[in-house]
Amino acid sequence: MHNWEIAQGNTIWLAIAGVLLVTFIIIGLLTKLPLTLRRPLLSFLVFVSGLFYALEYFLPTHPVLDHGVMVPENILTDLIPNIINPLAQDLSALLFGLGLFSLMRIHFNNVARQRSGWVNSLALLVSTLSMMVFGFWSRANLHHPRWVDQVYHHLFDGVYQNMDAAMFSLIAFFILSASYRAFRIRSFEASILMTSALIVLLGLSFGGLITDKVPDYGLWSNFRIETWSSWILNIISSPGLRAIDFGVGLGGLAMGLRIWLGIEKGALFGD
C-alpha cells in the first residue's frame, strides 16, 4: 500500500502555504460563481463523489497484503485512506478554525460590552486560550521546559477530564427525574410501560431472589422473574428496535439516493 510521506523542514511550510493558497483560490472562485451555476456544480461534485463510493463498493475485489493481513481491495480502495480521508480531515480542520472564530467572537463581544454573565465568557476565553497555548507548546515543540507539560497535564487530566466526567454523571439524576414522569400511571399505555420496566429492572437486579424457590428448569422456569425479564427484552424490545432500525436504514438510503442524483429539494439543495 502506498503511503504519503510527511514533508520535513522548510518543505512542510511551503506545502502548507501552497495548500492554503489553492484553497483560498477555490473558495474565492466558488463565491464569485452565480447561484444558478453554483448549485449545478455542487450537484455534479456530489454525484462524482457518490459514484466513486458506489463503484468502490460494487467493483470486484482481489486480496492484497496490508500490514500483514490479507484484505479485499479493488483499484479504488487504496484512494480512500491515502487521498480522500486526509482531504476530509484537512477540510474539517479548516472549518474548525471558522467555528472557533465564531465562538471567540461571541464571547469576546460579551466581555467587551459587559453583557450579563460576561464573567463566564471571560472564563471560556481564558480557558480556551490556555489550553491552546499549553497544548501547542507541549505537543508541537520538542524543546520545552518541563513545567509546560505539568501545566498541560493539570489542565487536561486534572480539570477538563473531571468536568467531563461530572457532566456525564449528571445523566444518572436526569434518568431518575425523566423516568419518574414517564412512569407515572396516567393511562393504559403508561401502566404497561411501568409494569414492563419494573419486571426488567427486577430481572436485571435482585428480582431473582423473589422467585428463587421456583425451579430453573422445565415448565416452572417460565415463572421465574429473570425469564420474564429476558422475554420482554429479547421477544418484545429487540424486534421493535430492529424494525425501527430497518426503517431508519431505508430512510437513509432513500435520502442518500435523492442527494446523490441531485433531485433532493429543501435546505442546501434549492426549492
Added chain:
Amino acid sequence: MQHACDNWFVAFFEGALIILIMVRIIKSMRGSIPFIRRIPGLNAIDEAIGRATEMGKPILMIPGILGLDIVSLQALNVFTHVTRTAARFATPIRMCVCDATLYTISQEVIQDAYQAEGKPELYDPDSVRFLSDQQFAFAASVAGLIQREQVAATFFLGSFFAESLIFAEVANSVGAIQVAGTVMTTQTPFFIAACDYVIIGDEFYAASAYLSKEPVATGSLVGQDYAKLLLTFFIVLGSIIYTVTGYAGGPHVPLIHTLFADGGWNALLHSIRHLF
C-alpha cells in the same frame, strides 16, 4: 471495508430496494402524489413555534452531535421550515452545533431561510453557534444556554447519544415545549420519557416530505414503504426456510444453498452453474 462481492445477495437486494424507491419517485414526479398519514410530532412543530412567539422567547434547535451526514442534512431540512415559520413572526431562534463543518452549512441554511421569507434583516449571525466539538462540553454549553435564555421551544433532531437526556431534562425544567427525533434507537426511549413530542425511527426521514409535500420526497417515502414490504417478505421467507430446512445443518436443497452462498461473484456463478 465492505464490498458487494462479500455477499452478492445483499448487493442484489440493495439494488432491488433502490429500484423500488426510484420507481415511486418517478411516478410521483409524473403527478401521482400519494397521501401521507398524520404524524403528531411534525404537527407539533407549528404549535411549538406559536408558543415561543406568544411568550417572546427563543426557539432552540440542535441538529445532533455528529458531523455533516444524511441525518444532519435531514435535520437542517426541518430546521429550515422552523426558521421560515419563526421568521414570519419575528421569533428569535438559536441553533447550536457540535461540528465545525455543520456550523458553516447551518449558517448558510438559516440565512437562506430568512431571505426566502423576505426578512433578511432579522437574521442574526450569532443565532447559529458552534459551542464545542466535545460531547459533554457541548452538553454543558447547551444546558447553560437553555437556562440563561429560558427558551420556550426546543427541537432536538439528529444523532444523539448520552447527552440527549441532559438537553431534554434541562429544557423540561424551564418549561419548554419539546419536539425530538433521532435515528439512534438507544436514545429514543429517553426522548419519549422527557419530551412532549417524539418523531420515531423513519418518521424522521418522512419529515421533509410531510412538511413540504414535495413530489420527489413523497414519492420516495412511498418507495420506502414498498421496500419495507419487500424486506418483510424476505424476513418471512427466511424464517420459513430456516424453520423447514434448519439451514447450515439441514437437508441439501441447492436453491437455498445458492441463496446463502458465501464469497464473491465467482461463488455466485459457481452456485448457479451447480444448480443446472
